[in-house]
Amino acid sequence: MADYTYTLLIPLIPFFVFLLLGLQGHKMKPFIAGLIGTSGLGIGAILSYATAFRYFVSEHVAGTGYTSIKAFEVTWLHLTDKLTINLGVLIDPISVMMLVVITTVSLMVHIYSIGYMKGDPGFYRFFSFLSLFSFSMLGLVLATNIFQMYIFWELVGVSSFLLIGYYYEKPSAVAASKKAFIVTRFADLGFLIGILMLSFTTGTFDFQTLTNPAGPAIASKGGAVFMGMSLLAWSLILIFVGGAGKSAMFPLHIWLPDAMEGPTPVSALIHAATMVVAGVYLVARLFPVYALGAPDALHVVAWVGGFSSIFAAVIACTQTDIKRILAFSTMSQIGYMMLSLGVSGFGGEEGLGFMASNFHLFTHAMFKALLFLGAGAVIHAVHTNEITGMGGLRKYMPFTHITFLIACITIAGIPPFSAFFSKDEILVAAFHSNKLLFAIEFIVAGLTAFYMFRLYYGIFWGKDRHYHHTPHEAPYVMTVPLMVLAFGSIFAGFLPFHNLVTSDGLPLETHTEWMIAIPSVLIGLLGIIIATVMYKSETAIPDKVAGTLKHLYKWAHRKFYMDEVYLFVTRKIIYRYISEPIAWFDRHIIDGTMNGIAGVTQYTSVAIKEFQSGKLQQYGYVFISGTVILVLIFVYLF
């Protein structure tokens, strides 16, 4: 085995960049700051590619496939005899894949941001946050144990919070960042409890021990049974809750649309390509435990993923904010990935879903980042997010137009673009597992194509709007990343994923099942056609459709009132019916009791003052009575 200790540098470089920019950035020229951030990431990216290359080329062992390697580990905190929190670097197929994804997208976003954020007073701050995020995310994927993952999980959450709230003077941004943080934090609680339970049942945090099919975690089958499922299953479900929070699965998705308040590069990096797939990565990371230890939990994953994907797709069809459409699209796509994991089994053919999921993760990162960056370029040009405020931009922004179109076609699953392959695998996996889920995904594929092209036409076709100034193409520093990503979107599908990233490390023979592929392509095309008909030029059809499906439309447009439900729960229930009463209770009952004791004492003090009447004879009376009473009590009663 080769020495991979240097991989430690991949997360650490961004960290130092973060410290440098965070502490000294305000003294630098913006461009320097951007350059430092970008070059830091650039080095990381190069190291990642080198690692990936080395790993996939040289670490393959015939018969057992790719092994996982602990490149580095140090004890961070010693908890009990068995449990220690270690920090380290774990190299295995999925982490290497994630390294590549993250560094690539992150690098592109960095480059892009130099142009996008130009002139912003918090330029250095933005780059330091970006670096912090990259550090956290890389630390997350390289985690050797679940607790390290949790640590970086939290850090990812906070950098997301910082980036969403980047425009901190904008109340909506502040609210959105808060919402994102709290919702994911809530999910993290599930994650934490899951970790607690898992560590209690298995006595370890370490991934290698946990995922070892012969290891204690899986072998034990989870110990005691609680409400029909083993404790292991429960802990895995709770861990999945954490993943669902980050990955915006229903019903914890509500933060994602709001998170679009952040700068668009951030949306591209965090809320499309990397952080939101952390949940997928988490489940993938623990996949052997899920698959072998507690299949029940895996079913939950599948259904949550499936439901989220169609739920988000429906909503996406009705939104008008381009970033929100993309956000729901992201949610939908991640639903795909989750579902894919959920329907997968461990090893061999069964493990198709696992492979497909990671594959889709990879391709999705490319095209969704591309979409966001493209959207960013558009927004940069027209200064609005609303699709109604755009139109006819194809002639002003040719590069953006082309790359955006590529991305749309990719996401619609049209061969030979990359998503066709990954999506196809997912559908196959679903088909072999559960027909209903397959049906859902099938419909979602159509819906995806539909709403993406609705978006595409809305932006680039149709009438010109009255722009404040003529939109112009973005600078090269922004368009080059678009092109790089477009390249990735087109060709990533040809990567031999089935040989590299599989559930058990062994290569997997895949073949395109045309019986599934063709209908899926067809429904994608159908979606595109419908969208073309409805939106290519302005017609009355959309309104009519909306009128026909009035209620559905309204519900979907309002995101099925999920926000309202949450508001109700937080504002009404927690704030009004829990916190305020508790605060009232505290002030009035508990504190009142304490003050009451003092009050009673005071009152008694006043009440008995008559004893001290100033009258000598009364004193004598009390004296005598006291004596008599003492005599009575102690001589006669005792």
Next chain:
Amino acid sequence: MLNQVMFFLFGAMIVIFSLLTVTSRKVLRAAVYLLFVLISTAGLYFALNYNFLAAVQLTVYAGGIVVLIIFSILLTSHVSEKAAMAPVKQSVLSALSVGAGAILTLMTILRFTFVPNPGTDPQYNITDVGNALISYKRDGYALPFEVISVLLLAAMIGAIVVAKKERIKK
């Protein structure tokens, strides 16, 4: 027999005049009743053969204190003035408390069997009393006798301090 008659006479006088002392509405009369009580007590002492004590009782108490009291009564109130009486509530409460105390105490005392010291009953004469008074052995009372002089001195000075008029103040 005579003894018994004397005892009951004195006893009755003591109780009756005590009662009168504390109930009489005229202050001066109360003082006189007190005098009777004290004299009767002296009578009891005589009967118990403690002549010296009886004499002291008569001179100091009856002769000294009561005169002092009568003096001060004359100084502070008119002879005919009727003393204000305590309100009924106060009287009743006091009577209840005092009555309960008396009953309890009497019950306790009467239930107790006092054991006399065995031995003879030496008859002390005035010389013995005098000797005891200046003896500093056990059962000698030289020390209290001396200390009481300090007390009397202090009381005298105290009385003077309290009662003397201030020259400076108008």
Next chain:
Amino acid sequence: MIQNIPLSYYLVISTLMFFIGIYGFLTRRNLITMLMSVELILNSVNINFVAFNRYLYPQQLQGHFFTLIVVAVAAAESAVAIAIIINIYRNFKSVDVENVDEMKY
């Protein structure tokens, strides 16, 4: 005389006198009569001492001398008390105990 009369008679008399004195102390409004009540109390105690001495422990004169001392103390006490009462009379123009309640609570 002690042959014919039980000790308890003396004790009854003295106890009665004692409590009568207390009653007087508690109910007489005039400060001087209160003082007189105190004398009653002391006197009753004296009777106790004397009777105990005579009846039970005639070998020593402890009760006897106790009485003697109490008498002297009573005299001193009365002297000071009367001086103060006169002072009160000067200040309050009254010797009614009810009026002497300037300080309270």
Next chain:
Amino acid sequence: MNFNDFLTMRHELMLTLLALVVLIIDLNLHNRHKHYIIPITLGLFFVNLLVGFIPEGSNTLFGGMYRTNPLLIMMKNILNIGVFIILLQSVTWLKKEENREKISEYFILLFSTLIGMNFMISSGDFLMFYLGLELATIPVAALAAYTHHQTKSAEAGIKLILSSALSSGILLFGISMIYGSTGSIYFDTITKVYANTPLQLLAFIFFFSGMSFKISLVPFHLWTADVYEGAPINVTSYLSVISKGAAAFILIIVMFTVFSSLAAVYKNILYLIAVLTMTVGNLFAMRQKNMKRFLAFSSIAQAGFILLGILGGNVMGMTSVIYFVLVYIFSNLGAFGVVSAISTVTGKESMDDYDGLYRTNPKLSLLMMLSLFSLAGIPPVAGFFGKFFLFASAASGGYYWLVFIAVLNATISLYYYLLVVKAMFINKNETPLAFFKSDLATRAGLLIAGLGIFFLGFWAKVYEIISSLSYGIMQ
């Protein structure tokens, strides 16, 4: 009697002599020069104080009527120290025009009461005990009525003398019953024969009521506040510190020796009385605005704590009571000293007048605060140790709940002590009392009190000495 016997009785004899000397000097002094008495007396008393410390073993005189031992001498010395501080603190007041002619009387009366207390502490029989008690009380009544022109003073005098007469009547009745049932007035004899019969118990209760009056335990305390308020401030501090201390000393001696056979019963009584005293004292103290009255009630509450030590019923209890009284003397005299200094100079006695005192008279305020903290039992000042040992001795007797109640009461007491602290330090006042400089004697008196408050706690030696002495007595 020989010289040694005189030495044995030196506390009493010296004082008597002192009183006579003062009297004689006074008679030979012209009116204008009366104030010369003050330094002379102070000097003589200081000599007396020093002589008191000559070590001396145990001895018994007058056939057991008078006895002494190192512990008793210690007690007397403690009282001497207290009186010395009081004398220092009263100099300013005595020099006032209105008291010019009564200076020597003040000293004589004070000394006679101290003689009485010394005899009371040293008494070996009830006769001397009673005599000492009366000697300690009657002149104080005269002192309480010392200030003529104030009706309050006269009222204090009459309240004190009449109620003390009543209480000594009851006490005497108890003693007579003790005599009747045991045949002796000597402590040593009584100790051997005293039994737990109803009459003897009743006698004890009567006796105890009388004693409770002296140390002002609830419900026998009602005179305290009025007398304290009415009497001249220095007499009040004398009453609250010296009288109470002496009575506490003798009470604990009597409890531990004469009535030891009643321990099982009297502990219940003490329990009840202690709880009542602490609680009622505190409840009353809370509302007081007059500083003297305030301290009166606080000293009532303090008396309740003393009972805790008696309840302990062992060497520790005895030691802690004596130690507590010692500490209490210093703390209370610190507080009274400040009140006295202020009251003498400005005539202000209300708590409201203390608002903002710290701005003008920081040293007085600090001393006051220390004293109050000491009274409240706050470390690191001595009161903490005093209270702690009291609580410890009660706990050693197993009275955990009582300790709890007591400490809660200490907390309540802290409340009102803090009210004063608050007045001095926190409350804003447009017109605080003007700055003034006390004279040398007052400052010396305050300083001694302050030093005592500060060092008695840390200086464990004091406690150890008392403890070893108590140990000798208790065995």
Next chain:
Amino acid sequence: MLTVGAIMLTKDLKQARLASAIGMGIQLIMAAVLIYLYLAERSAGNTAAMLFTYDVVWFPTLNIHYSLGVDGISVAMIGLTGVVVFAGVFASWQMEYLPREFFISLIILATGVYGFFISLDLFTMFLFYEVAVIPMYILIGIWGSGPKEYSAMKLTLMLMAGSALLLVGLLGIYFFSNPDTNHLTFSIMEISKVNIPIGMQRFLFPFTFIGFGILGALFPFHTWSPDGHASAPTAVSMLHAGVLMKLGGYGAFRVAIFLMPEAAHEQAWIFLILTSISVVYGAFSAIVQTDLKYINAYSSVSHCGLVLFAVLMMNQTAMNGAIIQMISHGLMTALFFALIGMIYGRTHTRIIGEMGGLMKVIPFLGVVYVIAGLASLGLPGFSGFVAEMTIFIGSYQHTDVFHRVITIVAASSIVITAVYILRVVGILLLGPIKDHHFLELTDAKWYERISTISLVLAITAIGMAPLWLSNMINFSLAPIVERLSSIQITSLF
């Protein structure tokens, strides 16, 4: 050796603030040196339970000693105190009203705290406890704000009532410390070797635990805390929440549980319920508060509840977590109060609704506030995370289901914490500027920077590299836990 330092500092009379700054600087250095020496001793293989012991007999008849010494736990606490006091002195640099008295009181308070942590004798411990409490009254009463007299009085009285309970407990322990040989002792180490009769433990444990618990803001005896904190001046709030409340946790652990393990095991469930209520309840209460200090006070209730909660879990990991949590919360909350003080000094309001967008005008304070907030809600990289995770994992290792369930309840507080922290940060620092007067505000002065940075450094140092601290504490915890686990545990359910 530390008392010398502590007492030396009380004589600052002139140039009070400079003197106290220097004094506290020295103290901080001494604390650091102490930690260093301690670790050196340990690595040199010294395995005695207590190091640097110093022992003189004080009251021989009662066997009261003046006994000092440190183990890993107290060393850690002293380090905490050193930092907080140091920061506190700088935070109150601009004290104008009676500065001399202020610093003297502050230092007396610090002396009490130091003394408490190094005491090995229950008597001295109790003494220092009270020494630490009383200056609070003066400090709040004189230099406080708002209903300061009321708050000061309430705080003092409640804490004193706590000490009433405590005293009963301590005396009880003392009198049963050696029932056979009649050689009573207050020494913690000696008492830990004997077993107090179980009946007595049952009686005394609640006294002792609640006694300390009041100081540790145990529900429902916590109400002194919000009022007290709200009224106290900055440095006092810092010291109070940062250090003084830790006395409760430390005492509960060192005295109540260590000396009475059987009763602790028996009664833990009651207090576990109470503490977990504290944790959740404090957090919920904090959500709706509008005054910055109240928010922080309730957050302290929540966090300190967690300390007691972990202590009661009585296994090594949880207790370790408890101690780290004490340190961590001490630092964080001190930082918070320092910041609140500084913000209040500028805006003259503590009502969050009246502020907004302050990040723009006072970026330094804003950033530090965000850091403090993030630390408080348990973000990795800061000490809070280490502490909370150690506690939760430790607690969850308990074999008893009840303990594990209640751990989950307590753990849920981390979400609520996030809610109120973000709420404050959002309203206070972010968003548009509410009041144009705020535009003229100036950012932190140098002394304010010293104060805050020293705290931030400590927080991040622990958060980044907790292992040495944890090991240091673990070493000293081991014998204690051994004693606890030697007790026959009877499960409740």
